[in-house]
Amino acid sequence: MEICLTSSRIEADCVWVDTQLTLNEMLANLHDSSIVAVDTESDSLYAYYEKVCLIQFSIPGADYLVDPLAVDISILGDLFADARLEKVFHAAQYDILCLKRDYGFAFLNLFDTMVAARVLGWRRYGLGSILQHHFGVQLDKRMQRYNWGMRPLSKEALHYARLDTHYLLSLRKMQLAELRAKNRLTEARQAFQRETHIEPTSKVFNPDDFWRIRGARDLLPVEQAVLRHLYIFRDQYARKLDRPPFKVMNDATLVRLAQAHPTDLHSLARVKGLSHHMRRHAGDRLLEAIGKGLNASPPSYPRNQHHRPDDETLKRYEALRAWRKRVAEARNVEPDVILSNSVLMALARRAPQTSTALAEVEALDDWQRRTYCDDLLRILKDQLS
Secondary structure (H helix, E strand, O other): OOOOOOOOOOOOEEEEEOOHHHHHHHHHHHHOOOEEEEEEEEOOOOOOOOOEEEEEEEEOOEEEEEOOOOOOOHHHHHHHOOOOOEEEEOOHHHHHHHHHHHHOOOOOOEEEHHHHHHHOOOOOOOHHHHHHHHHOOOOOHHHHHOOOOOOOOOHHHHHHHHHHHHOHHHHHHHHHHHHHHOOOHHHHHHHHHHHOOOOOOOOOOOHHHHHHOOOHHHOOHHHHHHHHHHHHHHHHHHHHHOOOHHHHOOHHHHHHHHHHOOOOHHHHOOOOOOOHHHHHHHHHHHHHHHHHHHOOOOOOOOOOOOOOOOHHHHHHHHHHHHHHHHHHHHHOOOHHHHOOHHHHHHHHHHOOOOHHHHHOOOOOOHHHHHHHHHHHHHHHHHOOO
């Protein structure tokens, strides 16, 4: 058993899990519990295709840091899918997406302390703010940009990672009591359940996404063609280096290159923001990409393939938004806690006029449908008169 921390605030043992033996021992302990706190760390700032690099678990009396780069964690799938074991996350959506993407895990029986905080109307629901306010613990913000794919992890990183789950069970107990006192537990549990259904999307490079770069639409047509080819080159080079594209060259540098469109290494060196590494190791390929752009036909801005809602749909949507704002203010929560914008638009498009028709709007969960049925139908009917 390895002690990760020496802080007097945290007395429980912390186990570093990087072998099949320690993983099996951890799983046995987790399955003996009825509840476990979970978090993950990934390397999105340091790799082209991000991956889960650390998984933290906490149960009463013990914290575990699991190294998925050293041990096969596929056997954790049964734990996440076990309906008898409650999994407590903070801001679960990102963790779920990453674990589904990398391992295909399914999730049942969640409690999300960030979602609970928002349902309760807490104005500060980031984990750092909550830990400092309720437990007197301060997280090191520098660790938010830490490279979790490197090994060994620093003592500071281990400390930070452990804190992400160590207090979640106590926080969940506190929130559970408040949710019950305010009669908001069913609402929160429905929100937790919605999170289990989110699905990751594959990372697919689209060369026409260069239009999303700030300033792209303001360039001359020939400069837009150059920018498109530079955008393609940056993605290819980032894949080769296994780095995020923005770490290879930022968008502002791409735009400056497109505007200057240098044709030799001497003029390339005068472009602000271009690193010495890029000039030395990729200068010729940069010039090649610029040359291709100068000889290419100007790209056309893609038409919006999503049909703009008609005026009647937009009218219903705005009426629903106004109602949502009133409800949120009365409950002292943010508007999207009531219903998300996507749910409002689904209602505005479908415009159900009966409870049966409302039940067919899949974007609504059961609690939302029961609670807001009369109001929603009234507003949608009023828009017809």
